[in-house]
Amino acid sequence: MFRKVEFMEKLLNDHMPYAGEDRIAEIRRLAESLGNLRVLHVNSTSYGGGVAELLYTIVPLMRDAGLDAEWHVIDGVPDEFFDVTKKIHNSLQGAQTPLGDREWCLYEDVNMKLAKAFPRGPWDVVIIHDPQPLAVLAFLDSVPESERPVVDRWFWRCHIDLSTPLDDTWHRLWPYVNEYDGAIVTSRAYARDEIAIPVAEITPSTDPTSPKNLPIPEDEARQMMVSFGIATDRPLIVQVSRFDPWKDPFGVVESYRILKKKWPDLQLAMVGSIAADDPEGIGILAKLKEDAEEDGDIHVLSNEDGVGAREVAGFQQCADVVIQKSTREGFGLTITEAMWKGRPVVAGNATGCKLQISDGEDGFIVKTTEQCAARIDEILEDPDLGARLGEKARETVRRRFLSTQHVMNYLNLFAGRL
Numbered sequence: 001m002f003r004k005v006e007f008m009e010k011l012l013n014d015h016m017p018y019a020g021e022d023r024i025a026e027i028r029r030l031a032e033s034l035g036n037l038r039v040l041h042v043n044s045t046s047y048g049g050g051v052a053e054l055l056y057t058i059v060p061l062m063r064d065a066g067l068d069a070e071w072h073v074i075d076g077v078p079d080e081f082f083d084v085t086k087k088i089h090n091s092l093q094g095a096q097t098p099l100g101d102r103e104w105c106l107y108e109d110v111n112m113k114l115a116k117a118f119p120r121g122p123w124d125v126v127i128i129h130d131p132q133p134l135a136v137l138a139f140l141d142s143v144p145e146s147e148r149p150v151v152d153r154w155f156w157r158c159h160i161d162l163s164t165p166l167d168d169t170w171h172r173l174w175p176y177v178n179e180y181d182g183a184i185v186t187s188r189a190y191a192r193d194e195i196a197i198p199v200a201e202i203t204p205s206t207d208p209t210s211p212k213n214l215p216i217p218e219d220e221a222r223q224m225m226v227s228f229g230i231a232t233d234r235p236l237i238v239q240v241s242r243f244d245p246w247k248d249p250f251g252v253v254e255s256y257r258i259l260k261k262k263w264p265d266l267q268l269a270m271v272g273s274i275a276a277d278d279p280e281g282i283g284i285l286a287k288l289k290e291d292a293e294e295d296g297d298i299h300v301l302s303n304e305d306g307v308g309a310r311e312v313a314g315f316q317q318c319a320d321v322v323i324q325k326s327t328r329e330g331f332g333l334t335i336t337e338a339m340w341k342g343r344p345v346v347a348g349n350a351t352g353c354k355l356q357i358s359d360g361e362d363g364f365i366v367k368t369t370e371q372c373a374a375r376i377d378e379i380l381e382d383p384d385l386g387a388r389l390g391e392k393a394r395e396t397v398r399r400r401f402l403s404t405q406h407v408m409n410y411l412n413l414f415a416g417r418l
């Protein structure tokens, strides 16, 4: 029921040009003081979405720092489990969709089975990401002691915007959270009163050395856009996201339609992937494709059209404006990635967007589709404004959201300093 994820080696030294020599030395010192710490990360998918993206960098960098870090995903669980956990995810973000008894039964039944099959370790630290495997720890009590994993410290890492959860779902889950030794949230704003264990704040990060972030030569990037049917001499706005209601894909199309009246040449690319643990995306993608059929300048593209990491980078790099019109967002890596590329980003008024963008300084925060269209219009009218916002955006990411900072924060947590 668990599968160990294989990943490419990553080296801290490759991050030196971005993070500086001192930061890398600091990480090595701290890791050394922790000894050969055995760390296990567990989440629900190795493909699609921000958590997988993060772990492909954080885990290998922890290893290079000297920790014995592994990443396992839950595996072989019924498809309906992910329908249920997506509903949990949505209602934790405020959707008015309580789960029924049968759904809770399935959630708990799978977590009980996961508890029985949990990798035995021994582990010094286990980090369980998000709600899918959250209840595992509570169910370990029902596993015979001789078959239980040996774990020193358990952390629950929540990537979700918990600022307005549906009470029904949250009250069912928080007792599971309090089984842990500590919780990790992206922002203190998500640390709800019911959480009685120590809470650490760690923001996610982007990897400047990943194919997602490496600059693509201009010619090649242009060629790439042409291969997806995009005209490179006309303005392009882009949203890169899972096809998820909280990313407000239809709001993006609406903003584009408002703009199209003034900018008849405007093109919109909606670039997304279907994550293995996100069954909801398929329906949204189909609906967006229907919209796109009526307008040749709306391009809806997914991994099925050959959009991989490098293509995502190409779209972010070539966009005149990057949109992330989320209504809820724990932390939008797509925003960080676009900011790192020096692009102006117009993002929704969600806590996770506001954690990254200071409105008017290094991007824009908008509340409505009309405002979104108006801010995009301002940037299209004044490319210098876009360049200024983009330049500051890159600096914000350099200061606060690089992977090395993220690893450092984890090490401080393991050392009991967070």
Ligand code: UDP
Pocket: 048, 049, 050, 051, 053, 212, 240, 241, 242, 271, 272, 273, 302, 303, 307, 308, 309, 312, 331, 332, 333, 334, 335, 337
């Ligand atoms: N992503 C991707 N291909 C896509 C769409 C998204 O590789 O077609 C990546 C994106 O670049 C980012 C991550 O998936 O690294 C999405 O993370 P984010 O935090 O923005 O959102 P989440 O999906 O976790 O809600």
